[in-house]
Amino acid sequence: MTIGEAAERAGVSAKRIRHYEAAGLLGRAQRSYAGYRLYNEADVERVRFIGRARHVGFSIPQIRHLLSLWDDRSRPAQDVRRLALAHWHALDTQISELQTLADTLARLIEHCQGDERPDCPILAALAGGDPILSGTTPVGGPPRPAMDNPPERSRNLRPEPLE
Amino acid sequence: MTIGEAAERAGVSAKRIRHYEAAGLLGRAQRSYAGYRLYNEADVERVRFIGRARHVGFSIPQIRHLLSLWDDRSRPAQDVRRLALAHWHALDTQISELQTLADTLARLIEHCQGDERPDCPILAALAGGDPILSGTTPVGGPPRPAMDNPPERSRNLRPEPLE
DNA sequence: GCTTGACCTTCCCACCCGGGCAAGGTTCAC
DNA sequence: GTGAACCTTGCCCGGGTGGGAAGGTCAAGC
Structure with missing residues (x-):
């Protein structure tokens, strides 16, 4: 074909x-x-x-590796598992970083009334040394504003650590 | 300078x-x-x-927009808030998708013994129609394998929805 | 046999946000 | 005058894919 x-x-x-x-x-x-x-x-x-x-x-290089393991009929499953685990950890790190960003942004939005007045804490924080951008989370965890429809995200699905 | x-x-x-x-x-x-x-x-x-x-x-285009709002002294804070909120939602979506990926991967890893034998469920799932890749999560949520050091990630930090 | 349309080929550009490097000009201290 | 440290523009690179141009090929219908 x-x-x-x-x-x-x-x-x-x-x-x-x-x-x-x-x-x-x-x-x-x-x-x-x-x-x-x-x-x-x-x-x-x-x-x-x-x-x-x-x-x-x-990624492409990772798949290249996976394919070589796939092509090698005698490869130990351990090798594949290791690669997958490394990928999982990379994903997890990336998620953490994005989550930190999102949390920071959420704090900024939290502080913004969002009305007709021109005083916006978001712009102020981006412009000046507002400590809110430093990522210091208050004791007891960050504030948890009300949300219409929480997506029920699955967290804490974690494979065992690398051996 | x-x-x-x-x-x-x-x-x-x-x-x-x-x-x-x-x-x-x-x-x-x-x-x-x-x-x-x-x-x-x-x-x-x-x-x-x-x-x-x-x-x-x-992003650069978003910052272009933010700067125009910053330059405009009479802009309502609402506009900035809207932009930030849109960005937050985009971040949240991206995190969700990555989380789904990570969960899928975790399930695959979960099913892999990772020993010396060549039978690896990860490769099998990638190669064939293993339904584990379809993303169907079992009732009661996905399995939660033991983890050495859970990062204590802050979730559920959510700004109010768009008005 | 010829036209037409769908398919195939290779090659280049674009995205996004820079890093890295090259070849050359400028400034300043010594 | 000379060397170091700066500056300039410009090009290539990444990752993974889409889009498109310019051209060749195939199969069906007339």
Whole structure:
């Protein structure tokens, strides 16, 4: 099959398949006489693997690594687990940082009346040395303003630490 | 003062100041006879404002907007609040998505023994139609594996909804 | 056989926010 | 005058993908 069909069946764009090939995730595809890329079932499976791995946030280099482990039938599961765990920790760190940002911002918004008057604590904090931007959280945790529909986010889902 | 000194006083790199100027956040700087950019206290303040806004995650276009509100002495605080709130919601969405990813990954890791055997559920899930990747969380919430040092992350810090 | 439209090819640009480096000019102290 | 430390502009790089241009190919219909 040609790239369009392979792309559709793997659930990615043709462009991405070419990109993955260029990135060395796929190896050079078979070519028709006219130069069209040709794929088989196994190729589609591999692209699907890549797509799923991207979907859970693995980077291209990480997927390269995952694929090498996948290709090596004798690899220990430990190796895969380690890679996934590292990725999880990176995700967790990123989430923490974003959360800190969001909390800071929430504090700023909290202090802003948001009325017609021009005095805005948000701008003031960005402009001057308002300590609210220093990230010092009051004892007892940050304030918890009312919210219409809390998303019920799942936290504390944590794999075991690295061995 | 020249760009190096201004950069140091504003807490950003000289490169970033030039970048902000090119992005239209700063207006064309005064120039010395030789073409050096020259700054005054007000310029440094403005750069500091930009730096702080970047620090809490505002994008360049958003900061452009914030600056226009800052420059407009008669702007209602409401406008600023709205912008900050939109940014907060974007952050919150991003955090949610990352959290979903991390949870999925955690479930995968959970199911992987991580021993010397080559059967790895993580690879299996990425390769095949393992429903674990579909994101269906079991009733009662996702499993909560033991963790050495939970970061005590602050959640539920939520500003009021948009009016 | 020819046209048409859908597909394929490669290559370049764009995003975002800078870091890093190069080649060259300027300033200041010694 | 000379060297160090600054400044200038400009280009390439990252990550992962979309968009588009310019051109070749294939299959169906006339």
